[in-house]
Amino acid sequence: MQLLKERILREGKNLGNGILKVDGFINHQVDPLLMDACGAELARRFARVGATKILTAEISGIAPALMTGKHLRLPVVYARKHKPITMPDQVFLTLAPSHTKGRMVELIISPEYLQGGERVLIIDDFLASGATILGLVRLAEVAGAQVVGIGTLVEKTFEQGRASLEPLGVPIESLAPVASLDGDRITFLE
Numbered sequence: 001m002q003l004l005k006e007r008i009l010r011e012g013k014n015l016g017n018g019i020l021k022v023d024g025f026i027n028h029q030v031d032p033l034l035m036d037a038c039g040a041e042l043a044r045r046f047a048r049v050g051a052t053k054i055l056t057a058e059i060s061g062i063a064p065a066l067m068t069g070k071h072l073r074l075p076v077v078y079a080r081k082h083k084p085i086t087m088p089d090q091v092f093l094t095l096a097p098s099h100t101k102g103r104m105v106e107l108i109i110s111p112e113y114l115q116g117g118e119r120v121l122i123i124d125d126f127l128a129s130g131a132t133i134l135g136l137v138r139l140a141e142v143a144g145a146q147v148v149g150i151g152t153l154v155e156k157t158f159e160q161g162r163a164s165l166e167p168l169g170v171p172i173e174s175l176a177p178v179a180s181l182d183g184d185r186i187t188f189l190e
Contacts (some may be wrong), residue, residue, distance in 0.1 A: 008186060
């Protein structure tokens with residue numbers, strides 16, 4: 001998606017160690033018009049998968065998931081990283097490594113919001129190693145739901161996360177596939 005790529009080239013920063021800083025418009029301060037355009041494009045790409053719910057991880061996945069949900073007219077549920085007191089005692093929980101936090105994080109979903117028979121579209125901000133998305137897949141599977149697609153804003157193709165997701169046999173789409181982060185350069189896969 002050219003609009004997103006141009007914004008990344010203009011405002012994104014390579015911090016080294018595979019970290020692409022885009023928090024000025026994607027995941028700390030959010031540009032709602034950009035997220036709406038990204039959501040519309042993801043909705044277009046996944047219009048035919050028959051999803052009944054969108055699943056993401058807090059917090060950075062919420063904006064693109066919400067906008068995709070808006071365009072597909074689907075509810076969005078996000079895996080929380082801390083269990084609030086309002087959540088039932090019995091939950092779906094898995095662990096996933098966080099590259100930016102440098103540690104394992106919990107992903108928790110209440111069974112009242114993810115149930116058997118649902119067709120789940122996973123939307124997130126980044127696809128890097130694939131660990132967070134695989135955690136979301138595990139949550140969907142334990143709930144008895146079927147993952148029908150995976151969409152991300154940015155994919156760091158050099159981290160090979162797509163290879164860990166391909167055995168799922170579902171469509172995988174990224175709006176801005178990054179081929180390399182070398183020095184100050186950000187290069188997209190064409």
